[in-house]
Amino acid sequence: MISELSDGKNGRLVLPGERLGVIEEFTADAGTYVKDGVIYSIVVGRALLDLSNKRVSVHPLIRRAKVPKIASVVLGQVSRVQKQNAFVRIHEISGNQLSGFFSGLLHISDVQLRYVDSMFDVCKPGDIVRAKVISEKNRTYHLSTKDRNLGVVYAFCSQCGYMLELKRQRMHCLRCGKIEKRKTALDYGKGVTA
Ligand SMILES: [Zn+2]
Numbered sequence: 001m002i003s004e005l006s007d008g009k010n011g012r013l014v015l016p017g018e019r020l021g022v023i024e025e026f027t028a029d030a031g032t033y034v035k036d037g038v039i040y041s042i043v044v045g046r047a048l049l050d051l052s053n054k055r056v057s058v059h060p061l062i063r064r065a066k067v068p069k070i071a072s073v074v075l076g077q078v079s080r081v082q083k084q085n086a087f088v089r090i091h092e093i094s095g096n097q098l099s100g101f102f103s104g105l106l107h108i109s110d111v112q113l114r115y116v117d118s119m120f121d122v123c124k125p126g127d128i129v130r131a132k133v134i135s136e137k138n139r140t141y142h143l144s145t146k147d148r149n150l151g152v153v154y155a156f157c158s159q160c161g162y163m164l165e166l167k168r169q170r171m172h173c174l175r176c177g178k179i180e181k182r183k184t185a186l187d188y189g190k191g192v193t194a
Helices: 001-008
Strands: 017-020 032-037 038-041 045-050 053-061 075-083 086-091 098-106 127-139 140-144 150-155 164-168 170-171
Touching: 001 038, 017 170, 032 053, 038 150, 053 098, 075 140, 086 127
Parallel strands: 098 140
Antiparallel strands: 017 038, 032 038, 045 053, 075 086, 075 127, 086 098, 127 140, 127 150, 164 170
16 A cells, blocks of 8 residues: 555555554654554545655545534544643544544543543544534634543554553553553443544
8 A cells, every 4th residue: 555655656545544554664643543554544635645754644635614513523533632721623423423523622620521631631632533613712622521421433553553442441552461441431442423
């Protein structure tokens, strides 16, 4: 696949779950996820290969003018985490791929009913999260994961990038042995839809 991209097919249309390359060769960027060392697309879109920086990303294909609304259940990828907030690139609403990415913000008070000390125990950059839109302000969608079905649906080891396995409430990396914390959705690891 990646050699096809390198041979001038950069911009090729890819589907969710389509293989883009391996982590030994490329860094997985926006619109992708890594499972067992292989980079996959999480969206329908154009694969973009940055050869000089060895990065692969997928830009969502414009399908229809659909935008998140209050109470929409969305799927997105965590781009940045601070102690109180996580920034999310929303790419799907209720099973529909979106026309581009929308900015989402998850505040620590909207994670769960119980007290959360730090967002670093909730999610990490690269994770895929399912959340509900609770408000919109300045084109940023404020998100909540206060439900058993909401939270991280795919998480990746912050040390080696492998997908984490959920065992007895803890996230384990089977590759490097690291143990991490997340606020997971009930169906963690079972499907990537909003
Ligand atoms: Zn690891």
